[in-house]
Amino acid sequence: MLLDLPKPTELAVPAFVLLCFAEMFYGWKSGRARYEGKDTFTSLVMGLGSTISGALTASLFLVASYWVWDNFRLFNLGAAPWVFVLAFVLDDLAYYWIHRFGHRMRWMWAAHVIHHSSQHYNLSTALRQTWTGQFTPGFFFKLPLFIMGIEPAIVVFVAGINLIYQFWIHTEAIGRMPRWFEAVMNTPSHHRVHHATNPKYLDANYAGVFIIWDKLFGTYVPEDDAEPCRYGLVRDLGTFNPLRVAFHEWVGIFRDVWGARTWRDRALFLLAPPGWTPDGSRKTSDMIKAEWRARQQAERQAAE
Amino acid sequence: MDPIQLIGSFVAIALLALVARWMFPNKADLDDARVLRNFARHFPDEMASGAIIGEDGKTALVPLVSDSTRVGLVIAMGDRTVCRLVAGADIAAVIRKDDGLHIRFHDFTQPNTMLRLSGDTLESANNLLTSITIRPAKDAA
Secondary structure (H helix, E strand, C coil): CCCCCCCHHHHHHHHHHHHHHHHHHHHHHHCCCCCCHHHHHHHHHHHHHHHHHHHHHHHHHHHHHHHHHHHHCCCCCCCCHHHHHHHHHHHHHHHHHHHHHHHHCHHHHHHHHHHHCCCCCCHHHHHCCCCCHHHCHHHHHHHHHHHHCCCHHHHHHHHHHHHHHHHCCCCCCCCCCCHHHHHHECCHHHHHHHHECCHHHCCCCCCCCECHHHHHHCCCCCCCCCCCCCECCCCCCCCCCHHHHHHHHHHHHHHHHHHCCCHHHHHHHHHCCCCCCCCCCCCCHHHHHHHHHHHHHHHHHHHC | CCHHHHHHHHHHHHHHHHHHHHHCCCCCCCCHHHHHHHHHHHCCCCCECCCEECCCCCEEEECECCCCCEEEEEEEECCEEEEEEEEHHHEEEEEEECCEEEEEECCCCCCEEEEECCHHHHHHHHHHHHHHHCCCCCCCC
16 A cells, blocks of 8 residues: 655645745845746746646656565665654755756756756746656666665655755845754755856755755855856856757757767767767866866966 | 646746736846946957947847957847857858848757847948858868
């Protein structure tokens, strides 16, 4: 008998809508949050599409998860409250790695790029989600939880709570939280850095709920008040069309793989970081950061 | 997802987008300072020699000081901008019409744009794009 748990994200949707209105109103009055009509429309349509595509493939995910849990689990941890807590923490760790690979492997970036494609950073950006996450290897990062013996329904449930947590951190309306909170939890400040395209901030703060993962694995970068975040992509999209937004990186991968000369290049167009090309004609985030560091050093030397 | 939920979602999306548009109207068109500032932010190693801005303030070309094979492009996207460095190979077609230049790109995320221009400025912009899109003739030998 499968555990029958509520779907937290579906229950939270009305609150998401109300909080978007609230942030909009606050931004209108205070100037501390900004929206744009077409951008908001695209973000929300992406959110709706993501819900629909997720629902269409949910059964497939559950069948695969339960098959692993049934056949390969080491323990049966049951459904006690402590299992939910353990699942929440471990799922957040799995999320960290899915998210990190989502930025460092173009195959996974093709799905995740959608979430970063807005040049705005507000609560509607939180809802700008992928339609194609199911077509990436992200699932494999959750396998250890099932093998450990956590029932897939619990993992789905805590992943929903994780997503709900991440909603409120997509805002410029909140500066910094109390120091103890900033030290442990992901916050608007930490996540602004993650969404920023400033070279200083690229590939940082992958955390979902607990920022400690970034501190542990060396990807933490604090927000610097002297370096205001600029949001979007290093090569921004010139369209609000949801279909183009949803599939643009897949189209790019297809074109690159089709035109590649060797099997090595074909593989690397999928597995290497976004921006990788055999001839270096495009820039990866590492190249952008290296150029930025060189410019900084040249400026420092000129000043001395 | 049941139909009622779907209809409700579309209504909420339309309402939020309309309220956003009403509360945060896009007023600022492109001007020299905005074009050059955004271009420099995206391409700090490129030196712009000026900007040719469309009469509607939506699109601008940015000629480069020391690179005649590429041109900068700044397009207003809502209240933000999109910046590109465009070479001849990136352009599918430049069509000159009475109202300006219609440019098509080999770019899924930026398929086309229009540079609304007239008179001498239209001529300059057309010449600039022609200079990067026409490939040098191969040696007869």
